[in-house]
Amino acid sequence: MKRTILIYGIALAILISFLKFLEYRLFVRDLAIEFYVGIIAVMFTILGAWVGLKLTSRKTIIITNPNFKFDESRLEKLGISKREYEVLELMAKGLSNQEIADKLFVSLNTIKTHSSNLFLKLEAKRRTQAIQRAKELQLIP
Amino acid sequence: MKRTILIYGIALAILISFLKFLEYRLFVRDLAIEFYVGIIAVMFTILGAWVGLKLTSRKTIIITNPNFKFDESRLEKLGISKREYEVLELMAKGLSNQEIADKLFVSLNTIKTHSSNLFLKLEAKRRTQAIQRAKELQLIP
């Protein structure tokens, strides 16, 4: 943490120095102002993007259980049908394919088909990965 | 998607117009240049942060339960060792046993042993059930 602050400080100091230098050049010579403005703009756009990402990357917090709101549009976006969603829910509860089949009164093969389609739509290779993805996408609590 | 591009385009056009206006003021009057430089810097820092966030927000969603607090005593209560906990964490991320083995630089058989022990301690029959149980027990976020 201390090191992070230090790095940020040094980076900021360098940037300010550079800015001052640019201003100096601006006074002495009468070169194209657009050029300097452009440099400053690009520089600070990059700085802004960097700072923005640094501050939020690892800490993007999305609440799981408490205020989960079911959003059908998200399912439609991925082309996930109702039946597939039911399978997904039971999957996330830790049920095996056979148990899901029994619960929904269909055959094991049907559940396999549904789960295969789910994996395609969620870009997952395994059921655990599918569950993880589904939670990230706010499909399930 | 088209709307997004349109919005970005309009925003960019407004910004460029504003920049041109600033340049014009810079030529006509001889006010403090630092002032304009400052405005440009702040403006583009915000722009950069905004663009950076917009471009990545959809892709870097990390699920974190805010009211999760790592509690080692809970692990001890169940007799779960550090190594087993590491395996549990990676399991919850959707990794296969082979991937976990590669990540921890041990053999597949070792991971199998760890996971088997985990299932016993968590009273789970499957990895998905173990993950579910672990979340219920507040072992993982």
Add this chain to the structure above:
DNA sequence: AGATGAATCACCCTTTCGGGTGAAGGCTAT
């Protein structure tokens, strides 16, 4: 009426999981 997409099921085949058992090396506490 034909097209489309869903839900259902089957068969085959490969990979992954998981259970059971055994065992060796290392660390720790008694």
Add this chain to the structure above:
DNA sequence: ATAGCCTTCACCCGAAAGGGTGATTCATCT
């Protein structure tokens, strides 16, 4: 040093999961 736990790894075997393909039924849309 001896017992206990953790970590590591191996082998065998059966169960579960997953991929691929194809087929049927049914409702909806055009």
